[in-house]
Amino acid sequence: MSPYDPSAFPPFAVTVDLVVLTVRQHALCALSVRRGEPPFQGRWALPGGFVRADEDLSQAAARELAEETGLHAQNGAHLEQLATYGDPQRDPRMRVVSVAHLVLAPDLPAPRAGGDARSARWAPVETLLAEGGQEAPGELPPLAFDHSRILSDGVERARSKIEYSSLATAFCPPEFTVGELRRVYEAVWGVALDPRNFHRKVTGTVGFLVPTGGTTTRQGGRPAQLFRAGGATLLNPPMLRPEV
Amino acid sequence: MSPYDPSAFPPFAVTVDLVVLTVRQHALCALSVRRGEPPFQGRWALPGGFVRADEDLSQAAARELAEETGLHAQNGAHLEQLATYGDPQRDPRMRVVSVAHLVLAPDLPAPRAGGDARSARWAPVETLLAEGGQEAPGELPPLAFDHSRILSDGVERARSKIEYSSLATAFCPPEFTVGELRRVYEAVWGVALDPRNFHRKVTGTVGFLVPTGGTTTRQGGRPAQLFRAGGATLLNPPMLRPEV
DNA sequence: GCAAAAGTGTTTGATCTACACCCATGG
DNA sequence: CCATGGGTGTAGATCAAACACTTTTGC
Known part of the structure; x- marks a missing residue:
């Protein structure tokens, strides 16, 4: 056949x-x-x-x-x-x-x-x-x-x-704060992340986040910068997922 | 319908x-x-x-x-x-x-x-x-x-x-040397890797390689230890692929 | 001896972690 | 004024890159 x-x-x-x-x-x-x-x-x-x-x-x-x-x-x-x-x-x-x-x-x-x-x-x-x-x-x-x-x-x-791509931003609205992005990672992974280190990491990765200039206080506390997703699709170095 | x-x-x-x-x-x-x-x-x-x-x-x-x-x-x-x-x-x-x-x-x-x-x-x-x-x-x-x-x-x-799994061993015969495994990575990625650092890395990752006790000189030079693939399937930390 | 590949040691720089500390708002 | 979340600084641990050096074979 x-x-x-x-x-x-x-x-x-x-x-x-x-x-x-x-x-x-x-x-x-x-x-x-x-x-x-x-x-x-x-x-x-x-x-x-x-x-x-x-x-x-x-x-x-x-x-x-x-x-x-x-x-x-x-x-x-x-x-x-x-x-x-x-x-x-x-x-x-x-x-x-x-x-x-x-x-x-x-x-x-x-x-x-x-x-x-x-x-x-x-x-x-x-x-x-x-x-x-x-x-x-x-x-x-x-x-x-x-x-x-x-x-x-x-x-x-x-x-x-x-971990290794910027896909977490797909869970966020068009404009979002670093804290909102962090809560996405925490929800998806089911872990708690250090807000300070997370902030440094994502803002230091070129092409990941682009500031829009605006700020918001919708989460309470000090006003936070708003960002859009940058053009980068791959994160290098990757976000490290804490051990369970 | x-x-x-x-x-x-x-x-x-x-x-x-x-x-x-x-x-x-x-x-x-x-x-x-x-x-x-x-x-x-x-x-x-x-x-x-x-x-x-x-x-x-x-x-x-x-x-x-x-x-x-x-x-x-x-x-x-x-x-x-x-x-x-x-x-x-x-x-x-x-x-x-x-x-x-x-x-x-x-x-x-x-x-x-x-x-x-x-x-x-x-x-x-x-x-x-x-x-x-x-x-x-x-x-x-x-x-x-x-x-x-x-x-x-x-x-x-x-x-x-x-990069992040032990799959490269699937390209190797049942028993292989660290150098043979390194040449697999070099062929698949099309890059040259430092033999010294590669050796330290793969032998230092627990569960990746298991020594069989044997040695071989089939590659010339000093006899090399033979290994089998260990039980680990995920490599942590991963092998780092050099920039192109 | 010499070439070739295996394997070890060491230095330097990058990066992650943990945590102290300050900033700017709402109530 | 104080609770809340945003953001920066810094010391120590960890790890990768680079490379000098030793080991053990075949020829």
């Missing part, structure tokens, strides 16, 4: 699933949607959907993101491919290969899913990934399909990538 | 493509195979093939690797998923989504493709990625499909991953 005989390939469905992360109230949160139909009806899952016949994978991811959250990737949010999941048993109905994407977004957007706000929500990743044990009120068992695994991989990617 | 209506999804073919890297004669080389049929007949391409109906993606990659090279992933070689490529135009015949995998292998194996040695070969990645310009004798235009892009992504992944 020729390896490229078009009549010989088994048919697959291809989907994109989205790990959409944001930082709210000092916690790393992910977007989840409630499934309205079997399988896993009523369970929480990652947003996603089928790739259309004429769409590239990243286009499909951006479209699903806009449809399910109103977020547009070019508007500050960051979108990248995460990994692909193709276990033959991962969907009980048919053979589905899912190309997961990772989105890092600022806190601004309120979730919406087809106009039904109750069927989409932000939840702390610790809550979504807590398996077994008693659930908090309103919490439900692990995510549908293999979405716990996908979410876990996405969180791990985000945690490691903010 | 329901997003999970089984009758509504467009059909895709799903393949795995392999970026198989090794170090030979102080150069980073990739495995390429000559295409025997259209499209791109006669051109070089990455090895790969269709995912079968009952196979996981990593199983398919391991199977293709064994079929096309005789390499077995558990035998020292490293296999990991790289990225997925799904441009609607990437294959002129039909909609194909390819899940690329990255393989790092020691130099030992001679390539074979269905018994036909002439249709598979190792070539320096610089040669395979050199686009345009005059080709050396026996060289051909860029790889088929989007395989130049895939190879380029795989090389970039390997270059960055040996």
Whole structure:
């Protein structure tokens, strides 16, 4: 059998699933949607959907993101491919290969899913990934399909990538303070960082932050300088993540 | 339209493509195979093939690797998923989504493709990625499909991953010297490293190298200690890649 | 002996950590 | 005036770069 005989390939469905992360109230949160139909009806899952016949994978991811959250990737949010999941048993109905994407977004957007706000929500990743044990009120068992695994991989990617890239700024609004950026790192890593050393580090890395000239006191205390993300995408030297 | 209506999804073919890297004669080389049929007949391409109906993606990659090279992933070689490529135009015949995998292998194996040695070969990645310009004798235009892009992504992944993991040992035979490991880094990064500092660094990182007790003079000069890869997979602190 | 590669020691500079200290606002 | 967060200075530890030097083999 020729390896490229078009009549010989088994048919697959291809989907994109989205790990959409944001930082709210000092916690790393992910977007989840409630499934309205079997399988896993009523369970929480990652947003996603089928790739259309004429769409590239990243286009499909951006479209699903806009449809399910109103977020547009070019508007500050960051979108990248995460990994692909193709276990033959991962969907009980048919053979589905899912190309997961990772989105890092600022806190601004309120979730919406087809106009039904109750069927989409932000939840702390610790809550979504807590398996077994008693659930908090309103919490439900692990995510549908293999979405716990996908979410876990996405969180791990985000945690490691903010070490050596400027991606943490994708969690911030267009203008932000050093303290706000530090609280992003603290929320994503789940650690406390020294504010003094953090300030010196990020302001000393050329191309990371650009002062806008403005200041704000929205965090209280002495007015803080406002910054925009600079052009640099790679941090050298990297931010050091404290030992656990 | 329901997003999970089984009758509504467009059909895709799903393949795995392999970026198989090794170090030979102080150069980073990739495995390429000559295409025997259209499209791109006669051109070089990455090895790969269709995912079968009952196979996981990593199983398919391991199977293709064994079929096309005789390499077995558990035998020292490293296999990991790289990225997925799904441009609607990437294959002129039909909609194909390819899940690329990255393989790092020691130099030992001679390539074979269905018994036909002439249709598979190792070539320096610089040669395979050199686009345009005059080709050396026996060289051909860029790889088929989007395989130049895939190879380029795989090389970039390997270059960055040996910084902070012990993966460089996957390029070495089961027992190797510090100098051999250093020449792996030099070939993959295309730089010269200080042998003294390199030696101190790798032997000082706990869990990276385990001395076997043996020595060898296969590189000439004073006999060198032989090592096996230790259990550690993450290098902390990382190997520092010199500025270009 | 000489070339070649292995391995050790030492100096210097960069950088991270920890913490003392001052600054500018709101209440 | 005081609590709160923003920002600077500085001493010690740690680590990497550079390079002089010794060791052990093959020829």
